[in-house]
Amino acid sequence: MLIGVPTEIKNHEYRVGLTPASVRELTHHGHSVLVQAGAGAAIGLDDGDYEAAAAEIVPDAATVFARADMVVKVKEPQPRECAMLRRGQILFTYLHLAPDPKQTRQLLDSGAVAIAYETVTDSRGGLPLLAPMSEVAGRMSVQAGAHCLEKAQGGRGVLLGGVPGVPAAKVVVLGGGVVGTNAARMAMGLEAKVVVIDKSLPRLKELDLQFGAKLQTLYSTVDTIEEHVLDADLVIGAVLVPGAEAPKLVTKAMVERMRRGAVVVDVAIDQGGCFETSHPTTHAEPTYLVDGVVHYCVANMPGAVARTSTFALNNATLPFTLALADRGYRAALARDPHLRAGLNIHAGAVTCKAVADAQGLGYQPAEEALRL
Ligand SMILES: NC(=O)C1=CN([C@@H]2O[C@H](COP(=O)(O)OP(=O)(O)OC[C@H]3O[C@@H](n4cnc5c(N)ncnc54)[C@H](O)[C@@H]3O)[C@@H](O)[C@H]2O)C=CC1
Numbered sequence: 001m002l003i004g005v006p007t008e009i010k011n012h013e014y015r016v017g018l019t020p021a022s023v024r025e026l027t028h029h030g031h032s033v034l035v036q037a038g039a040g041a042a043i044g045l046d047d048g049d050y051e052a053a054a055a056e057i058v059p060d061a062a063t064v065f066a067r068a069d070m071v072v073k074v075k076e077p078q079p080r081e082c083a084m085l086r087r088g089q090i091l092f093t094y095l096h097l098a099p100d101p102k103q104t105r106q107l108l109d110s111g112a113v114a115i116a117y118e119t120v121t122d123s124r125g126g127l128p129l130l131a132p133m134s135e136v137a138g139r140m141s142v143q144a145g146a147h148c149l150e151k152a153q154g155g156r157g158v159l160l161g162g163v164p165g166v167p168a169a170k171v172v173v174l175g176g177g178v179v180g181t182n183a184a185r186m187a188m189g190l191e192a193k194v195v196v197i198d199k200s201l202p203r204l205k206e207l208d209l210q211f212g213a214k215l216q217t218l219y220s221t222v223d224t225i226e227e228h229v230l231d232a233d234l235v236i237g238a239v240l241v242p243g244a245e246a247p248k249l250v251t252k253a254m255v256e257r258m259r260r261g262a263v264v265v266d267v268a269i270d271q272g273g274c275f276e277t278s279h280p281t282t283h284a285e286p287t288y289l290v291d292g293v294v295h296y297c298v299a300n301m302p303g304a305v306a307r308t309s310t311f312a313l314n315n316a317t318l319p320f321t322l323a324l325a326d327r328g329y330r331a332a333l334a335r336d337p338h339l340r341a342g343l344n345i346h347a348g349a350v351t352c353k354a355v356a357d358a359q360g361l362g363y364q365p366a367e368e369a370l371r372l
Pocket residue numbers: 118127130131133134135137174175176177178179180197198199200203220238239240241246247249266267268269270271298299300301302
């Protein structure tokens with residue numbers, strides 16, 4: 001198969017779909033790989049490294065999209081990338097379609113086969129291709145939150161861990177999955193007072209066993225969320241209903257009553273965000289204020305630590321990229337129900353129920369689309 005890797009074009013996005021090591025693995029399996037010139041340059045993965053792995057360097061994205069059977073990316077395709085997709089071409093990347101009708105329409109019109117990293121599943125109920133970036137974003141959320149709490153950033157001027165004689169900050173984490181666990185771990189490491197709120201009791205039990213008395217775990221109700229958000233210094237939004245738009249757990253009225261200079265980091269923004277007051281921001285302009293509360297809502301947080309993130313992402317995606325290349329998408333998706341769960345759009349039909357429901361579109365099960 002001919003696999004193509006364009007340079008990412010989202011704001012301050014320096015990750016790249018394939019590392020030279022992944023390219024080498026693919027070429028070792030007999031495939032050919034095109035890489036856009038300079039695709040990895042920002043993170044020290046130079047064209048020469050790709051050539052050493054037997055990739056062909058091509059000058060522009062148009063060449064990658066025109067020639068490749070499968071395009072492997074990181075972020076959702078931007079409008080001008082969607083316009084280059086063609087019928088039957090495989091797109092393997094993050095999509096986050098539920099809150100994005102425009103991209104959904106463009107992908108439907110393209111006729112491409114769009115497989116989303118974030119809805120691929122595993123046998124333990126996890127999301128193995130979302131997990132590595134959730135680890136990164138969860139860890140970063142505390143770093144970003146601590147920075148936003150500084151006065152010069154609009155924050156309350158509070159140090160997360162306090163100092164002897166002055167109390168630590170209160171950090172509330174909404175959702176105790178991969179992002180939430182990593183956020184809690186970092187916040188506890190900085191000696192903040194940390195609360196995790198989740199609606200899954202098994203998850204709360206696991207967190208309790210893992211962290212013991214240092215972490216307060218609470219069951220998610222409107223009451224609990226309101227109580228703990230109102231006196232928090234930092235609230236991290238980390239909930240997910242796979243494929244679907246994020247539930248709005250924190251209302252505008254709650255934000256109005258939060259402490260002035262408190263900070264919200266809405267990691268769930270890529271699925272629409274879990275604060276009513278959230279809207280996506282970029283690394284260039286990451287924050288804005290609502291009622292004196294600093295909002296950090298960057299939809300591609302891992303892009304800021306693009307080198308770490310690229311290697312972490314490739315560790316997880318490579319077996320699936322190889323399966324798609326080795327078998328072709330039909331056989332690969334037929335054989336593996338977990339990879340099949342990643343199929344969001346197939347030849348003009350929405351094949352992910354959560355996306356169809358979020359946008360009021362018709363739904364065709366992947367099994368029917370693939371005639372399994
Ligand atoms: N902004 C960014 O750059 C990035 C964003 N993300 C996003 O972060 C979000 C979280 O991802 P993961 O931690 O991997 O998901 P996960 O599936 O591991 O965890 C989500 C947790 O939310 C909980 N939850 C669902 N509804 C809830 C509710 N009503 N109240 C309380 N808890 C609830 C679930 O029980 C689960 O434990 C996703 O939207 C993901 O796409 C991930 C990586 C980067």
